[in-house]
Amino acid sequence: MIDFELYRIFVAVAKEENITKASEKLNISQPAVTKQIKNLEKQVSLKLFDRKSKGLSLTADGKAIYEKLKNPIEELNRVDGQVSKEKFINIGTHNHMGSCIFGDVINKYCLKYPNVKLNLICEETSEMMKKLKNEELDIVFSKKDSKDILNGIKYIKLGYLHDVIIASKESPFVSQKLTIENIENQIIYVPRTYAQSVERIKELTQGKELKLRNSSYKTILELASSGKALGLITREYVDKKDYEKFNLVEVKTTIELGKVEFGIYINSNKFKELNDLIKLIKECFKEN
Known part of the structure; x- marks a missing residue:
């Protein structure tokens, strides 16, 4: 031949x-x-x-x-x-992190660099970190991982997100502060049982046996609006219109869920297209 x-x-x-x-x-x-x-x-x-x-x-x-x-x-x-x-950038992210927090940046980048294809891969944080270290991913969008950062991985802080507990406006919990005992006795719908927000509430409730149920964000809103359950969400992932649509409010608690740092993780495998994306991300979040 x-x-x-x-x-x-x-x-x-x-x-x-x-x-x-x-x-x-x-x-x-x-x-x-x-x-x-x-x-x-x-x-x-x-x-x-x-x-x-x-x-x-x-x-x-x-x-x-x-x-x-x-x-x-x-x-x-x-x-x-x-x-x-045609160049490729493999991005690790969670669905809502990618769309709600980084959606505008991704759109701007795609318009500015049409020859660069962005592949979004959604997995558990620990798995994404392994792939980032092995250079199967080029960048990860995530809340700051409480675990030690792997060697060769760099974290860049961009801002804060807020984990909150939601309930129906008709719920009896609206007029009071939820205690650890209240939380322990209620079904709480969460986006992923392995999510960092879930790990945090487990730590804050001092290892209590919580009735956590895994569900999608839309289902969490629907179930919380019924008044029969609570929902644990990240505030910035939900549009204000959805609060009105599902008749929901954020519930006060005696535990401090507080704010959660988020940013990007990168490895040493930098190249021009990735550097351009990182630069645009920094510019966009600096404006905010």
Whole structure:
């Protein structure tokens, strides 16, 4: 089987009718181009070019092969050029973090750099950190992990989010402060049982056996609005209109859920497109 690269060099030389010009187009040395043409002629057992003082011209056999190869090679060159121009950034995030907190930044970046494809991968924080260290991910959007940062990973603070407990406006808990005992005796719907906000409430309730139920954000809002359960959410992940739609309020508690730091995690594998994204992220959150 003849190497595709030999055909590509042949078509370039045939089009330019000159070794020097073809080598410049191909970014290959003149001796290398000459050698590859000789290799191709040897493999097909045909003379493809006539040598002239001012360049080359195709032989009859050369013309026949050129006509068959010209369009396919040009199409392959076009596709190869597109692929080489397209860059990828693999981003680790949680659904709501990616859309609610970083959504505007992602949109701005995609408009500014249309040739860069952003792949969003949603997984547990610990798994994303492992992939970041192994360079399977280039950047992670996350609340600050309370665990030690892995070697080679850098964290950049961007701001704060707020974990809150919500309930129906008709709930008896609205008029009082929820105690640890209240929380312990109520079903609480949470976005992910392994979420950092869940780990925090477990710590704050001093290891009590909480009745936590895993659910989607939409379902949490619906169930909390029934008045029969509480919901644990991150305030910034829910639109104010949804509070009105589901007749919900934030409930005061005796435990301090407080604010939670968030930012981006990056590894040492930086490249121009990723640096551009990091710069844009910093600019956008500085404005906020």
